[in-house]
Amino acid sequence: MSDVSVDMSPSLAGVKMTAPLLEVEELKVEFRTRAGIAKAINGVSFEVNSGETLAILGESGCGKSVTAQAIMGILDTPPGYITGGQIRYRGVDLLKRTDEERRLVRANKIAMIFQDALSALNPVFTVGFQLAELFRKHRGMSRADGKKRAVELLDLVKIPAARQRVSDFPHQFSGGMRQRVMIAMSLALDPELLIADEPTTALDVTVQAQIMSLLAELQRERQMGMILITHDMGVVADVADRINIMYAGRIVEKAPVYDIYAKPSHPYTKALLESIPRVDLKGQQLNVIRGLPPNLTRIPAGCAFNPRCRYVRDACKVDPIPPLYEIKPGISSACHFWKEVRGDD
């Protein structure tokens, strides 16, 4: 970054720089609604290190975004409650810290990109104001200095004519440019971890690729850790290092990105891959996963995927829920019959 050499970001007591960037352990979140308690996240564990991209993949409503919000501490309570687990940033369990400490972690240490930049940016303030606000409120800069930094940020995310555009309102930008503004905003305070929640969902395919490569480039330059949340298997292939597949609030498969595509170990992952439209299968019926994701107030006993699974046996329909079986270092699957799914002997 520019001329600031001293780290002015507030420090959090107990932080060990040797500890992993982010560890989530047995996180449980539920939504208490009138229709009942929806168990959105049921014991999710993963970790992210600096310079690494972890993709969390799954259908809508499987708990990806809720996980992100829980990490950020911006879950709407009520109805959402974190009922168990730990979220450790550099060894510090954020859930045990005060609201004020958590507030200072946001944007300074862990920043987030939201999916629909048009609604995620405030319509009544200029882009410059919304960027400068971060410097003014977190770094105590003046309005003029804040604006200068805002221009630098817009340059960084390759928005043409940044000096003029800084005083434009969000609705005056195109979808892709708006998402760049969103990225600039998340990078403003040099966070160590970036959570990108479906950053390209609202965009055209061509723009999607530009945004993803920009994100990947910035992440590499700054050696940030990144959690990429998406439902699009095509988006993650080039960017992610590791992939966690989520289903009904649990992680059902973890693997490096290559292995997921080459040899999925969970029936759900396999079904997801088969449902990607392929040019070489043009003219044939598209594969879909039959059935719907379970209602989170009534998750089926045993493996949550069993009503839709083509490998289902009686063991899948009763508790205990299949644990994450470690297949190889770095690869695990929450399926009793992973061998069969992989085609291993």
Added chain:
Amino acid sequence: MGRYIVRRLLQFIPTVLGTLFLLHYLTTVGIQLTGNPIRALFGDKRPAPETLAALTSRLHLDDPCLKQKGNPCLGLFRERLVDIGQLDFGTNFRFRPVFDWRGFFDRAHASIITDALPYTIKITIIAFTIEALVGVFIGMRAGMKPGKSLDYSVKISTVMVISVPVFVLGILIQQFITRDFGNFLRGQEWIPEVISRGVFGSAYKQEFPFASLIIPGIVLGMLSLATTARLTRTSVHENMRADYVRTAKAKGLTHKRVIGVHTLRNSLIPVATNLGLSIGGYMTGAIITETIFNVPGVGNQTARAIFQGEPAVLIGITTMLVLVYLVANLLVDLLYAVLDPRIRYE
């Protein structure tokens, strides 16, 4: 922007002409229905026929077309338009001029509107201030904590205010607060007169030109206050869950800033519209409130003109009210563009 304002100002012309015609038609039909209003001027006394005839002709109430059933008297209307074009709004039946702009500066040119307007402006300012401050504040507090006791009390009390007509509310307040409670206060020696006779006086008093307008102002502003509070509540409640509020939280901003800057600014867009329009509403509300509390303002004069069937006064005042309403509307539209940058007028 300039073009937009000019276009809007041009649109005023047909609106004002239409209003003038409707008023003219209704008052002339009214004269046909109720008979000669000059006769009513004398009450129980019986004026000499020549006096009656002379007065009738001087007030142009002997125009033959006024006698024809359902005739809108276009000739009379045209004459009236020409007069109004020259800023001559005519006189009432006692030959007091309805409007003379010099009356604002010079007592010698006093007219009905220039005398009455200051009272109405004062009462409107009181009503508007209370509406804007109290309505927005309680609406905001209620919207921030939906489902809590404050939220429910705001919801219930505002529905009550909205469902009770202003004239009932005004008379109830006059009876229980300014008469019963006021009499009690007036019995206490230690309470200053400004409070006991001014603020809690049951009608407007010349000795307390400001204090005695406070309760009429509250009654006038009450209905709009209730709608403003409800609108603010809904708007804040909705915006609290907006995506950009979540972004503001993710930016690590303080709760105060998330609510006070990011949520409030957006929530107030519809509220500002409502506030502007309520100024127009006050003009109608003033007719009732000023009559109940005997405030000698424009509303009171309107009510009197209706009872006495005085076309000139009614037309003069209503034309002015229509202009106030139109200008308030225009200002609201312009304010809207300032508050919401997504709206720009070409």
